[in-house]
Amino acid sequence: MASNPTLVDALRGGIVESHHRGALAIVDADGGVHTALGDTLRPIFPRSAIKVLQALPLVDSGAADRFGLSDEELALACASHGGEPLHAQTAASMLAKAGQDPDVLECGAHWPYEDAALKSLARSGQAPSALHNNCSGKHAGFVCLGCGLAGGADRRGFLRGYVQAGHPVMQEVTAAIQAATGYDLGRTAVGTDGCSIPTFAIPLQHLAHAFARVGTGVGLRDGHARAARRLRQAVARAPFMVAGTGRFDSRVMQLLGERVFCKVGAEGVYCAALPELGVGVAIKMDDGNNARACEVVMAAVILALVKLADAEHKTLQRLASPVLKNWNGIEVGQLRPAAALRIAARA
């Protein structure tokens, strides 16, 4: 396996305590490669970073309009949310609009990722449901898409097994990913994602290209281009829905609106569209770290490429070089973009 460059250093006591290697691709809508740092041609599993691609058929098929989905609901369809009460309620509302109950969801249940929501749920004595799963909005979107596709048929029966690769819902979703990335998903490795749908291995350059298309509409068929625009607008209007309290994606889009669309995925993946620049960004950290490493990379890329006002610049600088504190609140270290990333981001 290629040795990717170090993109992020974690400092303590004046030395590098740990470091994170990874690869970064920045590509325009015509497929022109602006940056290829590390191995950007090896297929990687994009995981949740491409939820906006997976939501294209929800809008393009007409299901989103038919069920009257709001900005909040469309943003949640693109989300890896923290399971906060408003997230769970919004997923339930999407299902209700399609006449479905939460038990139709096939994503599995887990405790809310967001700390206060977890403790509040524990305090209430309740167990988590599939609505708290960070993917519940995406799955509620799949259910709405499925209810649209079912036509006059028994919707509940039609939906069963919608997470399987061969189900009409997942075939629509897979076709949208293939069209946007231009990568042959029939000939690549396929894994099972945390929420049980297939995840297809795709090179970073193709993922970045897909996000350039999402940001510009160029190279997408009209329906998908309109859907991408609608979804980006929805997330910009309801950025809390795409992640949650204090989370990177929500904070960045609260600050920058439609100028950036960014989305984290499991195992250290990040994708973004920068519509003003006409480029897409795709990042994969070798070690799968997405708690700290890939956020620093994404913040450094935004800082280098997007024209920012002073206050915006300051916030992004804090996100690119966060201070690490210990249990007593004492500053013990800092994360920072490593040399290879600083040079590539300037180029």
Place this chain on the structure above:
Amino acid sequence: MASNPTLVDALRGGIVESHHRGALAIVDADGGVHTALGDTLRPIFPRSAIKVLQALPLVDSGAADRFGLSDEELALACASHGGEPLHAQTAASMLAKAGQDPDVLECGAHWPYEDAALKSLARSGQAPSALHNNCSGKHAGFVCLGCGLAGGADRRGFLRGYVQAGHPVMQEVTAAIQAATGYDLGRTAVGTDGCSIPTFAIPLQHLAHAFARVGTGVGLRDGHARAARRLRQAVARAPFMVAGTGRFDSRVMQLLGERVFCKVGAEGVYCAALPELGVGVAIKMDDGNNARACEVVMAAVILALVKLADAEHKTLQRLASPVLKNWNGIEVGQLRPAAALRIAARA
């Protein structure tokens, strides 16, 4: 920075999704280097992996005997525990034996790491205290040591600031680390640990050497050799205390008793003594991952070096190649020792 080899692969869908690089040293009590994989000479922060070294003065000074500390309490002094009720109670008991209250602890408070303990505490409506801090046993040990050192003086006044490098308690602790590792701590980088005490940068070869000494007593002065034996016995008799429910260190020592003493530290550090073989082991993962990567490395090292019965072998194999499941309990991947580690462990 040197490019360390990949030690652990994380697989999904038949391909390597993420991988973890790191370095591994195995050294005997005379300082003979058996294995040096990757850069084992660069000083790294050992963090909580050396709590057994930090507890040597507690026993050697006579404080442990004076306050009648039990096996459970001595094991907790070496622990990064999950904040389960028994852990918090045992830390409180250590303090009470020295006539001190929990508010003497300077480690800071955090929510229990162990899932059920966290939810149970949340359900009770209580906030966490310093007793739930994973380091509370180590700090209770520092308090007992300090109460011994204080002699007839005002103990509470004497203890204040015990986490500072210049305090008599921390000077005893630092001297024990220096003696065991044979590394000049006056000339190396110093960071602040999560619990606010100093952490000194020490090369893996020196850390492995120290653990060979802990496992054999060779090269330690008599008082420290006796203290090391007493602490290893205590952890072998009360392995739940050193970590907690389902945790690697507790599971391994419940299974293997005094044949292995292993201890995780933050940022992907692991140290172990293998007394039967007369060697010590020290591991540092480049990316600081200690949720999964360094456990696989430690399990692979134990599998390769320690003579195991069939049932023990099976358990260690499961720990060396754990299956990854998603929220629906579906097997989605596996961790496994990478080629470089498999070859080094066989050598």
